[in-house]
Amino acid sequence: MTASDPTSSAAGGAADQHGARATPEPAHAASVAPGQGPGTMAAGAFAVTAAQALQPDGDGAGAGGDVLYSATYSHYARRVLQARPDLPEILAAAVTQPLTRAWMAARLQALQAPSTDAEDAAKRALRRLRAEVMCAVIERDLRGLATLGEVTGAMTDLAELAIQHGLAVLGDDLAATFGRPVGAHSGEVQELVVVGMGKLGGRELNVSSDIDLIFLYDEDGETQGGPRSLSNHEYFIRLGRRLINLLADVTADGYVFRVDMRLRPNGDAGPLACSLGMLEEYLVVQGREWERYAWIKGRVVSALDSAHAQRTAALLARLTTPFVFRRYLDYGVIAAIRSLHAQIRSEAAKRSGGLPGHGVNQRSFNIKLGRGGIREIEFMAQVFQLIRGGQDPALRIRPTLEVLAVAVERGLLPAGQAAQLGDAYRFLRQLEHRLQYRDDAQTHHLPTSPDEQQAVARMMGCADWPALLSRLAMLQEPVAQQFEATFSDPDAGPCEALWPDIVIHDSAARAQDNSQDPSHGEADSAVPCQRLQAAGFTDCNALLDRLRAIAVSLRYRALSESSRARFDQLVNRALDLAARQDDPDSTIGRFIDFLEAISRRASYLSLLSEYPQAMDRVAQTLHASRWAAAYLTRHPQLLDELLDSDALAGAPDWAAFRKSLHERLLAAEGQVEQQMDILRREHHAETFRVLLQDLQGMLTVEQVADRLSDLADAMLDATLETVWRQLATRHCETPRFAVIAYGRLGGKELGYASDLDIIFLYDDEHERAPEVYAAYARRLITWLTSHTAAGALFDVDTRLRPNGAAGLLVTSFDAFRRYQLREGDNTAWVWEHQALTRARFCAGDAAIGARFEALRGEVLRQERDAAALRAEIAQMRGKVAEGHPNPTDLFDLKHDRGGMVDIEFTVQYLVLLHSRAYPQLTRNAGNIALLREAGELGLIDATLALAVGDAYRLFRARQHQLRLDGQAHARVPPASMAAQTAAVRTLWRAVFGED
Template identity: 80%
Template sequence: MTVPDPTSSAAGAAPAHPLPTEAPDAPPGPIGNMVEGAYATVMARALPATDSNAAGEGDVLYSGQASHYARRVLQARPELAAVVADAARAPLTRTWMEARLQALHAPSADAEAAAAQALRRLRAEVMCVVIERDLRGLAPLGEITGAMTDLAELGIQFGLRVLGDDLAATYGRPTGAQSGEVQELVVVGMGKLGGRELNVSSDIDLIFLYDEDGDTQGGARSLSNHEYFIRVGRRLITLLSEVTADGYVFRVDMRLRPNGDAGPLVCSLGMLEEYLVVQGREWERYAWIKGRVVSALDTPHATRTAALLGRLTTPFVFRRYLDYGVIAAIRALHAQIRAEAAKRSGGLAGHGVNQRSFNIKLGRGGIREIEFMAQVFQLIRGGQDAALRVRPTLEVLDVAVARNLLPAGQAEQLADAYRFLRQLEHRLQYRDDAQTHHLPTSEDEQLAVARMMGYEDWPALVAQMNALMAPVAQQFEATFADPFSDPDAPQCEALWPEIVREGQGSRPTQDGPDETDPESSPCQRLQAAGFSDCTGLYDRLRAIATSVRYRALSESSRARFDQLVNRALDLANKQDDADSTIARFLDFLDAISRRASYLSLLSEYPQAMDRVAQTLHASRWAAAYLTRHPQLLDELLDSEALASAPDWPAFRARVAERLQVAHGQVEMQMDILRREHHAETFRILLQDLHGLLTVEQVADRLSDLADAMLEVTLGAVWAQLATRHAETPRFAVIAYGRLGGKELGYASDLDIIFLYDDDHERAPDVYAAYARRLITWLTSHTAAGMLFDVDMRLRPNGAAGLLVTSFDAFRRYQLREGDNTAWVWEHQALTRARWCAGDSAIGARFEALREEVLRQPRDAAALRDEIVQMRAKVAEGHPNPTPLFDLKHDRGGMVDIEFTVQYLVLLHSGAHPSLTGNKGNIALLRMAGELGLIDKTLAVAVGDAYRLFRARQHKLRLDGQDQARVPPASVADQTAQVQALWRAVFGE
């Protein structure tokens, strides 16, 4: 019988169960493109003619034409055609499956046999409907894999209920010895079942667990819980996988359980935990990424057990640090997989004989490589970013793009290839319900599969397959290539192994060479490589090679460490200060030597090692910062981020999201804040060291970063505060000093005060507790370091005052209303104050109050005397016993300029409101010159001097000097200009 074209008049009368011939929402990719045309017409022409339509009068079921399996099912159960035709009009749902299972399940004395038959018949119906909807272009990939996953979960849960009821009469129910609660078998779905990505003919990877030991109670006989659950597990496997006259439900694979086939079929959670801690292997981490409880979760005990399992497996899978060691592990695992696949298939260079047995799952550019590309992000970063712990592959790629871990274009290539290959996988499996990933060998099968994919012939399909898989293979090989396969060896490569061998026991004899003699071979080679202090360097290297720390390294870590020392010697000798660079390098490598992940990162990414060398060479402070916070190595991998300007709203949103995910885990939240702050600081530092930022831009970015960190910390701490009385605190942070003037440095502390404006009776106590908690979050040392040093002494009454001040009390204090009033120096400080975080309404009121205070009339002579006396006190507190000039505190330096600007602002803002703007000292000096308050030329000169002083101070701090002191002659012209302005303003 010729298959009629349902879109033509020749199709005859309307079928009894008409099916749609076009998809309202076509899935992406080639299938979607085909659906946009006459999909049904193409399919009718493409599929072979047959006399076994079995769809009823006028019905055309493409499942019966394209799939040998579906054809057999429809022939065996003719009534199924109407069911399939009706069901194919809408997406498959779990609700539909449950209704069909109830209709198919006939009560019987043999409950297990009745359940087995009902599940097998349901599986046949689901398969036919899935095939029908897929071939008509009605079902996107997610619907197909979701339907098969729902079927598997339904089968497991239904089977457990039937088996539990059947066993109860004999053995009762398993009961926990400690809790007395009824225990349940916890079935964990792994692999594609766990990720809700099950293919149509897949087996299901399961692990059977239970919570407590004990015995069954309430039956004629008693078993231990362990023995009981073994019986349940065995019968469940049989129920699902045994082949009967009705087929099977799912093949079951139990090899992912602890110890595989050699381990017990069922294990307790305690046994699983011990196994993962003691014996858990790297590949099992990959497997557990998708692990998910698929047995029923509708009881309190099951819910608690699932949560307990999550807490047990999460630390095993997702390390708290950035785990770059997984790259080498995946590389090794994939090499084994590819070697195995190569035994059974050739290349895919074209559509000739070599591709005949190609495996689209395990072959080059195949499904497994896409999955590995997604999993590597999860395994490296999932411990620090919970968003990456999602299970479906396509969702992981989306998160990777959102986190800027993967360019959107590359993610799109991977996703397109993944969808195409999964669709092709399904069509291969539709043919005979076989779990195959190999391309067909016969021409007839090739043509049938090509037509099912929407192509006119096999070469066209293979060409598209090649075009999609080639970028996958290229991305995979770029990600997992061995970085040390380069034949160009570093100049010093042979030196370090020689030193190690000597350190392991080879000593010079009395008549032999002295290895510490500059004329001996190692020292000569170090000197030839560009190191001046070759004896000192040799001694340092020898000390490392003989150290307990080095000898305690694992074999793999020691190999990586050796590679990095060789590379460090080679990179350092290219710098003009090779000795100081290698000294910093060795300090750095010593600090990270016990962290296998950091050694792996530098081993896997030579470009990161190059940037480490540049950073260590450029700045002693940067070297110390990186050594203290080696997790920042990760930042060296993103070249685009190192050159781009920060997006502060996006930064705050990202950090707030991560804090929300970790809500209730205070230590984790504090670590998130520190890691984010360190990372952003390091990005600014790297741009600074590369000359991309001016000193003013560095200060602006560091100040904006501090503002952002304060903002997100306020939200996180308030959410944790048990005594809070409102959803949103009416609380603000006011910045003074360097932060207030947006002149923050890398190591600056934060001068801040806290204000609130809230009439609630508990507000003072609540906000006091809030402020204390906030300071703790900002200043505590955790495993990730410290966030900020905080100085609260600028609050009203200083250290003797309240930690938090109501806005009204602060206003009265600043306006000198009452007995307790602000000092002149506090008004000086107010010239560089601003709202930086918290309630913006309080911030607006503060800015208005600040302007009001600064514009108050003041007596010039009294103000001058106050500021001169305060300047003298500051000078007394910062003596300089050296012949060098202190850029900040010596007369003619930065403090003189700052005090002069503050005096001008306090004295003249009443007449010139523009002076109240927090615009920085240089801008305010020039403004004062334009207004005629000081000599205009002198104002410009002093402003330039201030910029120079800041730049010199900044450079000295980066060089690791705590005191910014320089030869007086180098700044003589500038100090003279500053002193001239001081005399002109203060008359001294």
């Protein structure tokens, strides 16, 4: 059996990713706690002799009637106690507190007898230590004193200690003959790097587990310093063979761990030890999907106390991380896990003979591989890691329970489902251990004899076997249901099957027939066109031509067989879904654009194939908005958002969003491109959530603008912090630097594709401050505007800074203050004070932000001459109109007279003229609220103010709809807005005295 067989024991180890790190956790309710077993005794009151432990009834009674649980319930422990009369006294001291690595190391030293044969002495000491650890673990666990994490952690510590001790002893022995291996390039002494896979790598080792190992080394070369020389390759193979023998050889004292090496490159056919270069080539060229599961848990378990070992471990991590965790959302793993699980379950069924409740062999059910078993919980945790771990480093952890916890934190898994999986996992792992305590056998099958069943039930704290089965079924059923919901093969649903059955076959037939009769192909189009027309499509010939063009395109023919099958399935579904819309022709056109854009990304094809509900939402999105269709086509990674119903329904939690974004950026510290991609992905995802809620009518235009503005603030803050940490010229830990928003962002009226009108202020007396902050601002703009693989973030306009494009990119606060208050020769224009009415602090140093807000109020409250102000603003309005001509007969909602700009200029005039008398007008409350305020103050007619406010709201809503429909200009028939424009023009005349 080779390592390429995913159902082999080697691959089983690869997929054997379960357990919990040795961290404190409450003992499960089903664990045996003091007082629950057949008898109790105070920890430390051990007076059990081997003869007592081996009494026929196996009650393990000690002095005074106390009970030693390990002797009572474990045949293995009884045998060890018979062979080791000294063991009860050792256990008495050991079980009073959790087992630690330090205790094991001390016991190993005590057990290491002086010997001329160091290897033989190590063999005996390690085996005797293993017996002590096993008995102590069994005793503490059955007494309810040990958590699951303690048990798996103790076994993992034992394995690591044994490996590291063995390497030290064997290395010294080999050095006497061959010296030490030395790298040909570096000249450094090389070390064998032992990688623990599966349960060992995840610190989840069960009590009778094999350990899956891979032997690696960094550089080729030769050994130096001994009478004889070997190549490094041969040296490490010899060392590896002897280490396996040291651990796995069965002697009179037993063994330490069985060792499985079949997860190494090429399995049994590959060399026992390989270089990192060979491993890299293997993973790139031959690495299989199931090997990605194996390497999730891969961890160096040999000693890392030398600089060389630490560098080699770091090199290994850089090599394996991109193999396991793809940079994109990798939904292709769902089908791969489904296939692997089917093979594993088939093997389990063959071995066990049935499932619980299914026939006469039900009691041999495998709790690891069977339905609702440990493996299914592991797979459900791994699918999150493999799909998303490339983008979220928090998921690159090993213990299953910790993965589930992160999935809940990230909103990937409901807390209730995670709790069900966690409860089942702990119970199954504890049951697994109790099955193995009986005879130190690596078994996962439920017992068949009544005596064994009763013993196991009592060990689990159950009254009898039926009670245990009932508890087991109650925990496993939710696991099985969740697994089947996650990995079930989705039903493609009904479809017209126009693709590929007709289109592709028709294309081939046309090509063949046209070579003989060119007119034959045209007549042949009638049947598929009739079917398209019957489905609801109008322009059938154009649609059929486009489908045929795809069928014969190089892009389509270059797809892998699996990707082409998924693409075919999705085109059929797209035809079905588009036909159900009220505008099927435009919807299918957008659908085909979208599918062509993602056709080379197997993960996206997999996502839509696996999740029909995502495909349905794609159809709704493409149909609802041309702009949304283009946005999704440009950023197909947003498909993932269509699966999160909770996120699509709820309001954003900006504090949590900022915290999560901060953590992800820190995790990618020093990797500029990756950090820029993180910013863009998070911004696109949150924008898309807003867009989907908008399309579903869940948000008003004002709410959309508020959310997009809050999102922009959060992105600016995150970018400021990240860029400052990387600025080589920075002169302090925290920049005294702020971003001020103007325009749409300043008024919290941001749209989906709005520019950011911003300026940069600093308040820092350091002599290098102007230079440093100028470089900082330039770098910020680069980060915000650059196009990366994840797209763009924002377009930025900084021309509203003092002196516009001719001015400095960053301005000291004092200089800005003098400019705005018109102190000196260089002073602000009236239009700059107009802009200030919609300005606000949005990111950076809050103290500077507070000073800006105070200055803004001071500037707006200045006394102004009404006639001069009126003339300035009217003149500026004329310039804006000249810059935005409208050659059509339609009404431009924004720029034509009677439109949005007229309203905004009117409000700005009222604020600048009257804020001195009425400071409440300085609030950046938006045009509608300020109009109402002005009406209530009697500055304008109150009824007219409300009418114009309603007009502004309608203009914005209509503009928003037209933008979503992909219109370049927000223009409508004039008659549709006649009443609104009349009200606006009436207000303009009332305020400015001219039209």
